[in-house]
Amino acid sequence: MFPFNFEWIWDMGHVVFMGGLWYALTILGIGMTYCIIKAAMDASKDNGDPHH
Amino acid sequence: MDSALIPRGVKRCPLWQFLLFIGAAGIVLLWGVYAMFLCWFKGLNQTNMNDYYGFALWIWADLAVIAVGGGAFFTGLLRYIFGKDALKNIINYAVLIGFICYSSALLILAIDIGQPLRGWFIFWHANVHSMLTEVAFCLSCYFGVLTIEYIPLILENRQIDKVPFFHHLGHNMHEVMAVFAATGAFLSFFHQGSLGGVAGVLFGRPFAFREGIFIWPWTFFLFTWSAAACGPCFTILVTKITEKVVGKKLVKDNAIELLAKISGWMLLTYTIAKFIDTWYWVTVLAPSQGFTLMDFYSNNPLYGIWILITEIAICGLVPAAILITPKGRKNPVALWIAISLAVVGVCLNRWVMVLQIMAVPVMTFDNWVMYLPSWQEVATTILPGAYGVILIAISYRYLPVFPNEAELNPMEPLPAEEAEEKSVEPSVDLEPELTPAEA
């Protein structure tokens, strides 16, 4: 799963498979981080402006 | 009592009735949980699996729920990527059904493995050449996507939505949903496919083995295709059953018809592809390994040629023919028949690709072996059904799963005095004699 696992080989199979996996996980991670941070910022704005 | 949690503008049954319903499903759930713990603590000797049937009922259930749960990714793809706006009225439910299916699949896998505490080895010591590794990774990741898609719906609960952070979080997640949906479609393509690949790569099993492109046997593509074709049919089927149970219309016809039409064309093209695959297998591949078609379908009490005819003709061509014609999909009875047949067909395909493979003898001096699951296997297979019913019931009661519900079922305005009295309890709309199986 990680390059430091002893089974890891830098071959096409690992690069394609794990590349696809980490690519998908990165997108999901970045997407959720963006949503959470933006929600926190939006919410703090609301607190500053109770009439929102 | 719980009216503050119920979405505005819709009616729900009294709490006691709801709890009774949940309780009935809960009993089935507990039965399954008991069997699950038996399997975990006493081992897989609790099952009727054996050294010929290393894969059995659970793996079939796993493949089947993932296939029918394919409605989530395909509807999401159509809604968010191809911009089929009409599907926004059913997407929430498709996601919920998908979430249930995939969480069930993961649970089944956790029960199915002989050493559950070592389950993480499949990730940590991954063999990237194994189809099962691909299944495990994509399945888990896609379950994450479905959770992400389900969260905004939970955040839309009346009380949760009042919290500014959650309100904004739900809103933001909706905004980037297309990205999540695209990732989900990418992951789904691979795990649906690799589930087909699980069987297709077995070159020691002529009943299962197929050639293909690069590392992927034809079954890889057939599984993805059939899941995209039949998954939406399951979404429609569950929607229709839910409408029957709650006694009201929940989704507009245009959404159902659009999904049914796309599903019909997918099913037709899939059936043609499946036919070609079967033809090549029967005439070229199996004979090259010394087998004829009837070697796979005779001399045993169950697996006759009927299974192939049922799968391709009755559960493939017939529903496809109904769904691609406007008359067919507009006729409620024909629609019911078509979606039911499509769901049965895909489940039958998965059965064949798990259990018949195990049953067919390969060595000339070997015999057909039949298998009957133990009650523990049956209970743990029903468990996800009960869990699904409960989660649907809770979600339906407290979350705005169906955006059109209020519009399709306008509440009669009450006189001012009565309205005040009634505001505590919503009126009855759930039949008291319902059983979990109906939901």
Place this chain on the structure above:
Amino acid sequence: MKEGRTHKRFQKFGMVIDLDKCTGCGSCMVACMAENNVPFRKDESNKLLSITWMRVYKLTNGMPFPETDVCYLPRPCMQCAGQHEGHSPCVSVCPAIATDYSMESGIVSQIYTRCFGCRYCMASCPYHARYFNWWDPIWPDGMEKYLSPNVSPRMRGVVEKCSFCFHRYQRAKDRAYMEGRRELQEDEYQTACTQACPAGAITFGDLNNPKHAVSEMVEPDPKHSGRPKNPNAFRLLERLGTNPKVYYLSSREWVRRAGDNYLKNEKKVKKPVHHG
């Protein structure tokens, strides 16, 4: 897996079983169970749940008396190499690399502590050579003292199979190393079943070494994935492309034909299908 990238010439241990000599006595099965600490239960009548690394099948020619003929076929793990070495049916599917193909010895290993019991390898094996531990092993009182210290007993929930008595190979290599030798003599590494067979039906050795008896007996053709040149030799399910390292010998045509599936009226073995 990593060793597969080197191009050094290695051994390829294999077995030749002369079916004309096998009497079906079952000594090989008993020796195998004792040697490898194979667990058993009080009631072993359900053979679908019994663990038999070496299993003797009884074959008949299906003819009425007096043409009736019987053949006993011992079946260990075939240690398949696949169409490109290492692509065994089971090794290629194991999701956690709990089973591996040794390029050094040609033996398919099973790592019990790595296996998490998904049983995909069992589904992939057409020979039913792989067995699942449905129960934890329970030895009759006192028997644990007689277990072989060289083979680890397996726990519930993992798959096991014949290892060509791999511990004997390790022991022989250790001894050779201590004596300053690199090469093993043919008789230094022999499996328990080979030594136990009273009829001398089983021969074991290095298929890559032309001086070893196994090589001489079957004459494996390296250009055709080790297919035997000896007309009396055959391998089980040759046409599937599993490329086994267990060869069978028989002078009887029906026995050789029972080794694989043929279409009606099909005389000759067609070229096996190639995979991957």
